[in-house]
Amino acid sequence: AHRFPNAIRKFVAEDVGIINFLKDSPPFDMFRAVAYQLFCAMGFLITRLTGSFCFSLLVSLYPWQWLGPEVGDISPYIARGSPHFTYPYVHAFLDSTTFKMKFTPEVPQLFIYGRQKKFMFHSQRYLKLLEKTPGCSWICYDDSGHWIHETNAAGMAKDVKEFLSSNK
Template identity: 25%
Template sequence: MQVAGVDVHVEGEGAETLVMVHGWPDTYRLWDSTVAALKDRYRCVRFTLPGYDNGKPARKPTLDELVATYAAVVDAASPDEPVTLVIHDWGCVFGYQYAMRHPQRVKRIVAVDIGDTNSKAFLASLPLKAKLGVAGYQLWLALAWLLRGNVGTAMTRNMARWLRSPSDPAPITWQMDYPYWMAWTGGLKPSVRVAPECPVLYIYGERKPFMFHSPQWPDRVKANPASKVVGLRTGHWVMLQQPDAFNGAVRQWLDNPNA
């Protein structure tokens, strides 16, 4: 179905709905193996972020518009029951904002590799080298968004290769870079502090130059007895680099929320 200008893909017949949202530089196909592992019991709903589909016109949505897209998809996919969000990268950034603004519509969250990145604690935890590294790749991609066209796409694909993205490079274009432009031009403000009250499964890659969460974040997650934190020996794209371990951890938590 099509909702709010995006194509929404639905697989599975389970009673519980999972809404899966990717980040940069991916599309809804990021979740292929996860859907295959879960669709026998769960209804899996996924979409490509607005503007990320290079077969459609470029878009530069606001934070409010992105949250509204999540809301429209959730309401269309599961009008009567709250959903479980399964989110990664920028899908987490925007998904957390949706969950904080609409807590009654989110039953639980599976968050992958992005925690409290809008907190003072996270910024304070980064050493100078990490801060320079973050600024370097984000400003590069913000510039690619500004330049657009073949130059912007070449810059984007080069950065994806440099960051060792395991995703298919063919769909990657400059159109995917608007979150970085937002980040450096005030487009992510005002954002709500990330502190979900629902149960959270936080899965992150341990083999990275730095974490995308503060040292306090795992303890905050585990303060809820129904929540869990899992670290895997991967980089940022956990679901692609160790799909069996990732899908197994997600399935076990979803099937046994009290385990």
């Protein structure tokens, strides 16, 4: 949205806010967010060179209990993930470390996240910025975690459809 604001009418983000706003988060949450993204990014890059076996090995070595999400919180479909699932983390990690992720107030945005997680990929400052920016809003699902599109598919689809069809 920040690269081509004239080409995008509206923007919906699920679970991951603008990373630059994480600097307002507690240090341990910042560490966990960066560790999670770096792990996923490295997992993708390593498996491009070595194949899917290393992805399975990396997933088994990942400290889920500290960094989350818990393996029990993940549906069997997602738990059978492949290295391709981690591709967006390569860009997210590179963009966040080079400060390329920017908030674009001229593009109406809806941010959706779940409260049932070990840490958030956004800060309260980001939510406040959305609240005061015309056309922007956020929704928190108290009963969902990282994969809102699966755990609350009907609610999320309804909210996204309402946002996209609104005149905001």
